[in-house]
Amino acid sequence: MTSFDAIVIGGGHNGLVCASFLARSGRKVLVLEAESEVGGAGRGLEFAPGFRVSMAHLLNRLHPEIIRVLELEKHGFAPPMAVASGSTPTPNPSPQGGGGLAAVRLPQDLDKFEQEAATSSPSPLRGGVRGGGTSLAPNVVLSANADPLVLTGAYGETLDGISPAGAREWAEVRAQLFRYAGILKPLLARRPPALGGMALAETAALAITGLSLKRLGKEDMRDFLRVLLMNVADFVDEGLSDDRLKGLLAFDAVLGSHLGPRSPTSLLGLYYRLTGEIGGLPGAQLQPPGGMGAVMAALRKATERAGAAIRTGSAVGRILVENGRAAGVALADGEEIRAATVISAANPRTTFVDLVGSRHLDTGFVRRVQNIRMKGHAAKLHLALDRAPEFLGLPPEHRRGRLVIAPSTDYVEFAFNPSKYGEFSPEPAMEITLPSLDDPSLAPVGACVLSATVLYAPYALKEGWESGKPKLLEAILLVLERHAPGLRKTILHSELLTPVDIEQRYRMPGGHWHHGELQADQMLMSRPVFGAEGYDTPIDGLFLAGAGSHPGGGISGVPGMNAAKRILGMKA
Amino acid sequence: MRHFDGKCLSTRRALQPHFRKLKLDSPFQPRLDALNLQQAWYDWAGYKAPSALWDEELEYFAIRSQAAVFDISPMVKYRIEGEDAEAFLDRLTLRDVTKLKPGRVHYTAWCDDDGFVLDDGTLFRLSPTRFRLCCQERHLPWLLDSAPGFEVEIEEETETVAGLALQGPTSWSVLNAAGFAGSEKLKPFDIASFPHADGEVTISRTGFTGDLGYELFVDAKNALPLWDRLFEAGKLFGVRAIGYHALNTARIEAGLIVANADFVTAEHAIRQDRVRMPDEIGLGFMVDLKKPGYFNGRHAIENARKKGGPAHVLVGLEIEGNVPAEHAIVYHRKTREVGLVSAAIWSPLAKRNIAIVSLQRDYGKDGTADLWVEIYAMRELQYVRLMKRAKVVPRPFVKLDRRAATPPGAF
Numbered sequence: 001m002t003s004f005d006a007i008v009i010g011g012g013h014n015g016l017v018c019a020s021f022l023a024r025s026g027r028k029v030l031v032l033e034a035e036s037e038v039g040g041a042g043r044g045l046e047f048a049p050g051f052r053v054s055m056a057h058l059l060n061r062l063h064p065e066i067i068r069v070l071e072l073e074k075h076g077f078a079p080p081m082a083v084a085s086g087s088t089p090t091p092n093p094s095p096q097g098g099g100g101l102a103a104v105r106l107p108q109d110l111d112k113f114e115q116e117a118a119t120s121s122p123s124p125l126r127g128g129v130r131g132g133g134t135s136l137a138p139n140v141v142l143s144a145n146a147d148p149l150v151l152t153g154a155y156g157e158t159l160d161g162i163s164p165a166g167a168r169e170w171a172e173v174r175a176q177l178f179r180y181a182g183i184l185k186p187l188l189a190r191r192p193p194a195l196g197g198m199a200l201a202e203t204a205a206l207a208i209t210g211l212s213l214k215r216l217g218k219e220d221m222r223d224f225l226r227v228l229l230m231n232v233a234d235f236v237d238e239g240l241s242d243d244r245l246k247g248l249l250a251f252d253a254v255l256g257s258h259l260g261p262r263s264p265t266s267l268l269g270l271y272y273r274l275t276g277e278i279g280g281l282p283g284a285q286l287q288p289p290g291g292m293g294a295v296m297a298a299l300r301k302a303t304e305r306a307g308a309a310i311r312t313g314s315a316v317g318r319i320l321v322e323n324g325r326a327a328g329v330a331l332a333d334g335e336e337i338r339a340a341t342v343i344s345a346a347n348p349r350t351t352f353v354d355l356v357g358s359r360h361l362d363t364g365f366v367r368r369v370q371n372i373r374m375k376g377h378a379a380k381l382h383l384a385l386d387r388a389p390e391f392l393g394l395p396p397e398h399r400r401g402r403l404v405i406a407p408s409t410d411y412v413e414f415a416f417n418p419s420k421y422g423e424f425s426p427e428p429a430m431e432i433t434l435p436s437l438d439d440p441s442l443a444p445v446g447a448c449v450l451s452a453t454v455l456y457a458p459y460a461l462k463e464g465w466e467s468g469k470p471k472l473l474e475a476i477l478l479v480l481e482r483h484a485p486g487l488r489k490t491i492l493h494s495e496l497l498t499p500v501d502i503e504q505r506y507r508m509p510g511g512h513w514h515h516g517e518l519q520a521d522q523m524l525m526s527r528p529v530f531g532a533e534g535y536d537t538p539i540d541g542l543f544l545a546g547a548g549s550h551p552g553g554g555i556s557g558v559p560g561m562n563a564a565k566r567i568l569g570m571k572a
Numbered sequence: 573m574r575h576f577d578g579k580c581l582s583t584r585r586a587l588q589p590h591f592r593k594l595k596l597d598s599p600f601q602p603r604l605d606a607l608n609l610q611q612a613w614y615d616w617a618g619y620k621a622p623s624a625l626w627d628e629e630l631e632y633f634a635i636r637s638q639a640a641v642f643d644i645s646p647m648v649k650y651r652i653e654g655e656d657a658e659a660f661l662d663r664l665t666l667r668d669v670t671k672l673k674p675g676r677v678h679y680t681a682w683c684d685d686d687g688f689v690l691d692d693g694t695l696f697r698l699s700p701t702r703f704r705l706c707c708q709e710r711h712l713p714w715l716l717d718s719a720p721g722f723e724v725e726i727e728e729e730t731e732t733v734a735g736l737a738l739q740g741p742t743s744w745s746v747l748n749a750a751g752f753a754g755s756e757k758l759k760p761f762d763i764a765s766f767p768h769a770d771g772e773v774t775i776s777r778t779g780f781t782g783d784l785g786y787e788l789f790v791d792a793k794n795a796l797p798l799w800d801r802l803f804e805a806g807k808l809f810g811v812r813a814i815g816y817h818a819l820n821t822a823r824i825e826a827g828l829i830v831a832n833a834d835f836v837t838a839e840h841a842i843r844q845d846r847v848r849m850p851d852e853i854g855l856g857f858m859v860d861l862k863k864p865g866y867f868n869g870r871h872a873i874e875n876a877r878k879k880g881g882p883a884h885v886l887v888g889l890e891i892e893g894n895v896p897a898e899h900a901i902v903y904h905r906k907t908r909e910v911g912l913v914s915a916a917i918w919s920p921l922a923k924r925n926i927a928i929v930s931l932q933r934d935y936g937k938d939g940t941a942d943l944w945v946e947i948y949a950m951r952e953l954q955y956v957r958l959m960k961r962a963k964v965v966p967r968p969f970v971k972l973d974r975r976a977a978t979p980p981g982a983f
Binding site: 321357538 | 659663664684685714717718720721722864865866868869870871
C-alpha cells in the first residue's frame with residue numbers, strides 16, 4: 001500500500017489547493033473527498049434533467065498566485081483578459097488629486113496583462129459586452145421604482161442608467177472603497193499575525209504595518225480608521241445619493257453574514273468582497289464558462305498533475321491521534337490510512353468535535369469551537385426555466401450579469417429584520433445569475449438555468465423549514481415575478497436549498513458558506529478560534545485549511561494555500 | 573446520553589438552585605440549629621454552616637479524642653455516570669482514573685486549558701460506571717462543556733445528597749454500635765454501602781482530619797434518621813457535633829489544603845498572576861503524564877515543566893514561638909519577601925507553631941536557611957510585630973497510626 005506524507009480531508013477548492021501546493025513541493029499527498037466528486041460547494045450538480053448548476057455561481061476572489069502557480073490556465077481555467085479593451089483597470093481618480101490611482105497597487109503589472117491579452121488564444125470569454133475585452137459579469141441592480149442600474153467592468157468602472165452627478169459620486173466612493181480594501185488586502189492574504197508571547201504594543205505595531213497604513217496620506221489614514229468598523233448604511237449615506245447603488249453596496253456587505261446594513265461593522269463585509277480580484281481586476285467577477293464545476297475540474301487536474309492522489313467517496317470518520325499527534329485518519333468504513341500530517345479542509349467544528357473528538361482536546365478549547373457562530377442566513381434557489389427570463393427595463397445582453405434585487409438600503413434592512421427573530425424575509429433580497437446564457441451546455445437547448453442566492457433565510461427558522469420552505473419559495477417567486485413578469489409560467493422545476501439543506505448536502509454545519517460567521521470577532525487570529533488560528537491546531541501534525549480559517553470563505557483558495565505554506569515553512 | 577444544550581441557561585439555573593436563597597439549609601439543619609448554642613454561622617458554598625457550636629477547642633478535642641460529627645452536606649457533589657464516565661473523568665482530572673477501582677476513592681484535581689487548577693476534590697468510584705465528584709466550588713458548566721463526545725450523564729447532587737463526616741479515634745466504634753456491620757473491613761479510601769432507613773448509606777473511610785474517620789452519604793430525605801442513629805449509638809463514645817473552626821485546626825495539622833484559602837482557583841482569580849498550577853500547590857504528584865490519553869491542561873503543564881517548572885511552591889512551615897502566623901509575610905534573611913502564609917495555627921497535638929505557606933520556588937526547598945515570618949499580633953489595640961525564625965518541614969505535621977490501621981481501633 002502506498003504511504004503518504006500528508007492527508008487532506010475534504011476535496012473542496014481549499015483542500016485541492018492545499019494538496020496541490022504540498023504535492024508540488026514533493027510531499028506525497030492524498031485527498032479524501034466524501035462525495036463522489038470533488039469541488040465542494042463549487043461542484044456542478046444536475047438539479048433537473050438537463051439542467052446543471054453549482055452552489056457557488058460567481059468567481060470573484062480566486063487568488064492570482066493560485067492561478068499562476070497551479071497553472072490553472074493549462075488545465076482548462078480561462079481567466080478574463082483584463083485590459084484588452086484599453087480601459088484602465090484602476091479606479092477613477094480619487095478626491096486626493098490622483099493619489100487614489102497610486103494608492104491602489106495592483107498585484108500584477110499591467111504590461112503583463114497586455115502581453116497576455118495580445119498573445120493568448122481566443123477564449124470563450126472573449127466577445128463579451130466590452131467588445132474584444134473581458135467577459136466580466138456586470139452588476140445589475142433591479143428596482144421596482146426605477147430603471148435597472150448597470151455597473152460594468154470591475155465593480156462599476158462605468159455606470160449605465162444613472163445621472164452624471166450620481167456617476168461622479170460613485171467614482172469617488174468606488175475609488176475610496178478600493179483604496180481602503182487595498183489596505184486590508186495584504187492582511188487578508190497572509191497568515192494572521194500571532195499573538196502568543198507578544199506585547200500589546202508590538203501587536204499594534206504589527207497590525208499597523210500589516211495594514212500598510214503608511215501607504216496612505218494622513219487624511220486618508222484617519223478616514224480609513226474612522227470608517228473601518230462602521231455600518232455600511234451610514235457609510236454609503238455619506239457619499240452616495242442613488243438608492244440603487246446604496247442597495248447594492250448594502251447587499252454585498254451583508255451577503256453571507258447575519259448582519260443587516262445598519263448592523264455595526266457591516267462595512268467590513270464589503271471590504272472582504274472588494275479585496276477579491278479576478279484577472280488582476282479588484283472587485284471583478286465572472287461566471288466561469290462551464291460553470292463553477294469547470295473551475296473545480298481544472299483544480300482537480302492541477303492537483304493530480306502536481307502528483308497528489310484523490311480518492312472520492314471516502315468519508316473520513318475520525319482523525320487518528322496518538323500521543324497528542326495526528327497519525328492519520330480512519331474512514332467511515334473503518335479503513336485506516338496513516339500519515340504524519342493531516343490537513344482538514346472540513347469545517348472546524350466538524351474537525352475538532354466529530355473527527356478529533358473532545359477527549360484529545362482541552363475543555364476550554366472545545367467550548368470555543370462549539371461556540372463558533374455559524375448559522376447560515378442565505379438560501380439558494382435553482383430554477384429550470386423553459387426560456388430565458390426577461391427583466392423589466394433590462395436590455396437582454398445585461399442578463400448575463402449578476403442581477404441584484406436590493407433596490408435600497410432600507411429594502412435590505414427590512415429583509416434582515418425578521419431574520420433576527422427566526423423568520424425569513426417576506427420580501428427577500430437576492431442576487432441572480434443565469435449561468436446557461438454564457439454556457440449553453442448547462443441547460444437544454446433554448447432553456448435557461450436561474451441561480452439565486454437569497455437573503456435572509458435563518459438556519460434556525462422558528463416555524464421549522466418543513467412548513468417554512470414552501471412559503472419562502474412563494475415569497476421569492478413573488479419578488480421575481482415582479483421584476484420578470486411571466487417568469488413563473490416558465491418554471492419547469494425548482495430547487496430551494498435552505499441553510500439546513502445546504503448543511504446536509506455540502507457538510508457545512510449551519511449551512512454557512514464561510515464555515516463560521518465572517519465578522520470582526522471571528523476574523524484574523526480569532527478565526528476560527530484562538531488556539532486554532534493560523535492553520536495550526538492543538539494537535540501536533542493536524543492543520544486546518546478550509547474557509548473556517550483565515551481569511552474566510554468564497555472561492556479564493558487562500559486558506560488552502562496559506563495552510564500549505566505554513567506546513568512547508570515549519571519543516572524547512 | 574442525556575443531552576445538555578450548552579446554551580440552555582434556564583436548564584442550568586434549574587439544576588443549581590443554590591443562589592435562590594441567601595443561605596440554604598442543610599438537610600441536618602434542625603439538629604444543627606438545636607445544638608448551635610453560639611449561633612455562630614458562616615457561609616459554605618451558599619449554605620448556612622456552623623463555625624462553632626459551643627466551644628471550638630472542645631470540638632477540636634472531640635476530633636482527636638472522641639468522635640466528631642461535621643456536616644459536609646454543603647460540599648459540592650456531582651453524579652457522573654455512564655459508559656464513558658471513566659474516560660470522561662480521565663480527560664477531566666489529573667490522575668489516572670482507569671487505576672481507580674470500583675469501591676475506592678482518590679484525591680485529585682482538575683485544571684483549565686492553561687494548566688491552572690480549577691479545584692481539588694475527591695473522586696468516588698461507586699461502580700464501574702458511576703462516580704461521585706466532591707469539591708469546593710461549583711463546576712456544572714465546566715463538566716457539561718467537557719462532556720461532548722462522551723456517553724455520560726452529569727447531575728448536580730449537592731442538594732439531594734446529604735453528607736456527614738464522622739472523625740476521631742472512636743468513630744468506628746460509633747459505626748459499629750450503630751449497626752453498620754462490616755464497616756471494620758474498610759481500609760483508607762475504601763467505600764461500601766449499608767442499609768439505612770428505606771434506602772442505603774454510602775460510607776467511605778475518608779476525611780479531612782488526618783485521623784481515623786469516615787464520611788457518610790445519604791439521600792437527603794434520610795438525613796435526620798442517620799444523624800439520630802449515629803448520636804444514639806455514639807452516646808458512650810463521646811460523639812459530638814463540631815463546627816468549621818475545629819475542623820480547620822485538624823486539617824492544618826494534617827497538612828491538607830483548602831481551595832480559595834490556600835490557593836486561588838482559576839475561575840475565581842481576578843488577577844492573572846494568582847492562578848496556580850498543580851506543581852505550585854503541592855499537587856504535582858497527581859499529574860500523571862504516563863496515562864495514555866490527553867487530560868485538560870496537559871500541554872500547558874508539560875510545557876511549564878520543560879521551562880523549569882512554575883514559579884511557586886506550597887510547603888509546610890514550622891515557626892518558632894506560639895503565635896499563629898496567619899496571613900503573615902515570609903522573608904528570606906529578614907529582608908527579601910519570598911512568600912505568604914495561607915493557614916497557620918498553634919498545633920494542639922504537635923505542640924508546634926505550624927503554617928501552610930506559598931513560597932517562591934527557590935526558597936521552598938527543605939532546609940532553606942534564614943527564613944523569617946513577620947507576625948503582627950494584635951494586643952489590646954496595638955500591633956506587636958514579631959520576626960520569627962521559620963523552617964520548611966514536611967507535611968503532614970501530625971501523623972497518626974490510627975488513621976490507617978485496619979481493622980480500626982475499637983473502644
